[in-house]
Amino acid sequence: MNILIVEDNPLAARLEMAFMQKVSSNAHVDIAPDCYTAELKTRETIYDIILMDFGLPDGHGLLLTKKLRSEGVTAMIIAVSGNLGIVNLHDRIEAGLDGGYHKPFTVKEASDIMTLYKARLLRQSTDS
Numbered sequence: 585m586n587i588l589i590v591e592d593n594p595l596a597a598r599l600e601m602a603f604m605q606k607v608s609s610n611a612h613v614d615i616a617p618d619c620y621t622a623e624l625k626t627r628e629t630i631y632d633i634i635l636m637d638f639g640l641p642d643g644h645g646l647l648l649t650k651k652l653r654s655e656g657v658t659a660m661i662i663a664v665s666g667n668l669g670i671v672n673l674h675d676r677i678e679a680g681l682d683g684g685y686h687k688p689f690t691v692k693e694a695s696d697i698m699t700l701y702k703a704r705l706l707r708q709s710t711d712s
Contacts, residue, residue: 587613588631590622590648591664592640596687600635600664603694619643626652631659633701635689636681638665646679653680660701664689 587604591597594617601613614629616622619642626634634652638645649661663676663684676684683700685693 585611585633586629586631587611588616588622588625588629588634588659589613590616590619590634590640590645591637592617593637596637596689600689600694603689603691604633604635604697606691607694607698617641619645619648622648623651626655626657626659631657633697634659634661635664635697636661638663638667646675646681649681650679660697660704662697662700664693 585608587608589597589600589604591600597615597617601615604613605611614625616625618640622634625631634657636645636649640648645663645665649663652659652661660682661680663681664687665684666687682704683697
């Protein structure tokens, strides 16, 4: 399983990585500290889950989500942001987010994300 964490705060990124690895023993986690790096990484690797911060040094995570979706990225994209409430639910859905959590991110939220991901896989396999 490939996970991308788009987060400019190194401590927050390391915590998110540790929590995702704790709830998924086969997780390979990459970190992108900005929009530019995230775009490059999504061109190199097919990710299953992307954790997206909103306040990035070179752009907004919501706009990046919209761009990634327009480029065909099908990963489950979950916002993890202290500014989640600033963006209304309609705009989050329209951009292509699959969910969102407020910071601070916890291991419980990582577990919830894995449950959502497994449910998504199950739905996809029954739709086929």
